[in-house]
Amino acid sequence: MRILVILLLTVALGVSGCTTIRNVFRGTSKDNVDPPVELTEFTQSVAVTKLWSRNLGGGMPKAGLRQSPSLSENRLYAADPGGALYALDAATGAEVWKVDTGLRLGSGTAVGDGLVVVGTLDGKLLAFDAESGRSRWTADLSSEALAAPSIADGIVIARTVDGRSYGFDVTDGKRSWVFDRGVPILSLRGNSAPLVVNSRVLLAYDSGKVAAVDTGNGSLIWEQTLAEGEGRSEIDRTVDIDGDLVAEGSRGYAVAYGTGVVAFDVESGRIAWTRALKSYGGVALSGERLFVADAEGVVWCLNAGDGRVLWKKEGLGYRFLSTPAVVGEYVVVADFEGYVHWLSAKDGAFAARSRVDDKGVRTTPLTRGNTTWVLGNGGEVTAFRVGG
Numbered sequence: 001m002r003i004l005v006i007l008l009l010t011v012a013l014g015v016s017g018c019t020t021i022r023n024v025f026r027g028t029s030k031d032n033v034d035p036p037v038e039l040t041e042f043t044q045s046v047a048v049t050k051l052w053s054r055n056l057g058g059g060m061p062k063a064g065l066r067q068s069p070s071l072s073e074n075r076l077y078a079a080d081p082g083g084a085l086y087a088l089d090a091a092t093g094a095e096v097w098k099v100d101t102g103l104r105l106g107s108g109t110a111v112g113d114g115l116v117v118v119g120t121l122d123g124k125l126l127a128f129d130a131e132s133g134r135s136r137w138t139a140d141l142s143s144e145a146l147a148a149p150s151i152a153d154g155i156v157i158a159r160t161v162d163g164r165s166y167g168f169d170v171t172d173g174k175r176s177w178v179f180d181r182g183v184p185i186l187s188l189r190g191n192s193a194p195l196v197v198n199s200r201v202l203l204a205y206d207s208g209k210v211a212a213v214d215t216g217n218g219s220l221i222w223e224q225t226l227a228e229g230e231g232r233s234e235i236d237r238t239v240d241i242d243g244d245l246v247a248e249g250s251r252g253y254a255v256a257y258g259t260g261v262v263a264f265d266v267e268s269g270r271i272a273w274t275r276a277l278k279s280y281g282g283v284a285l286s287g288e289r290l291f292v293a294d295a296e297g298v299v300w301c302l303n304a305g306d307g308r309v310l311w312k313k314e315g316l317g318y319r320f321l322s323t324p325a326v327v328g329e330y331v332v333v334a335d336f337e338g339y340v341h342w343l344s345a346k347d348g349a350f351a352a353r354s355r356v357d358d359k360g361v362r363t364t365p366l367t368r369g370n371t372t373w374v375l376g377n378g379g380e381v382t383a384f385r386v387g388g
Helices: 002-016
Strands: 048-055 070-072 075-079 084-089 095-100 105-112 115-120 124-129 135-140 150-152 155-159 164-169 175-180 195-197 200-204 209-214 220-225 246-248 251-256 260-265 271-276 283-286 289-293 299-303 309-313 325-327 330-334 339-344 350-355 366-368 371-375 380-386
Touching: 048 350, 070 105, 070 366, 075 105, 084 105, 084 115, 105 150, 115 155, 124 155, 150 195, 164 200, 175 209, 195 246, 246 283, 251 283, 283 325, 299 330, 325 366, 325 371, 339 371
Parallel strands: none
Antiparallel strands: 048 380, 070 075, 075 084, 084 095, 105 115, 115 124, 124 135, 150 155, 155 164, 164 175, 195 200, 200 209, 209 220, 246 251, 251 260, 260 271, 283 289, 289 299, 299 309, 325 330, 330 339, 339 350, 366 371, 371 380
């Protein structure tokens, strides 16, 4: 039964981009689906310059994937579901190297310790030399890898859709540990990436739980339920944590689909506060502010200390927004039609807009300094400079 439900969700998500369970099961009649809000004109308040753009292959419009690229110094690493792995010059988009893996790539990339790693839809974890693209090792996984791996403390951590997480030695790919947790009957397609904080790996699950395990041996340090499903049906009780966790200092933040934003203590798992809203993405953290896009297309700014609402921005309703990112004094989100929106981090006012891919965008924009990189569902990757 679970396999059938996930397949149904996968088809629905692949066709319409990231969506909610509520809209998937409301039917196909236009009277039962909230139409996306039409974009309106505004006076642009910040200059956004397109630096470069290039296509990386067939893209991911029908796979329900969110293959975010990764950055290391002056290189951008990105994967195409068709099997190609790229290293690009982050400033110019020029190809440094390209590897055709011959496998169906499912996750985003991670880079560290001289490696770039990526997971596949066929249960493999692939590691390549970040400088040259030479294959370093391959490890077996138990099922699809949709979440980007993480690299820290000499360990590569990978997640799979069947609830397992693995630690592999960065030098030779030998498995160091496996941490196993079940999955609920019904869930959204996708997983939160492992987050390493203070030599512990934070793992978020479709059950609404977050576990902290030791990076070196995978032993459980603590486990905390951040969200509990409520309602009469399995759909109502869905509490997936699919968006990536973020943390700063001793405080971590997660978004559970059916519950909202949850702040917790990294050392103990104790919940600090919860802000109720529905979102299928993650959060962006900048200083004392958290930014999240909810399932109805409202962008929220919350106080990171106590969850108070500082502002919320409407005008992007039901446009299936990506997880936000922060670039300088602006918040950037992308939508299902491929538009990228920059909002003022101070008050949420629209500041700039550009279109990158007519097949839409599901991945979280990548930012560093005053630059934003966006990978579209059609495989188009574009770099922008924000401001002067």
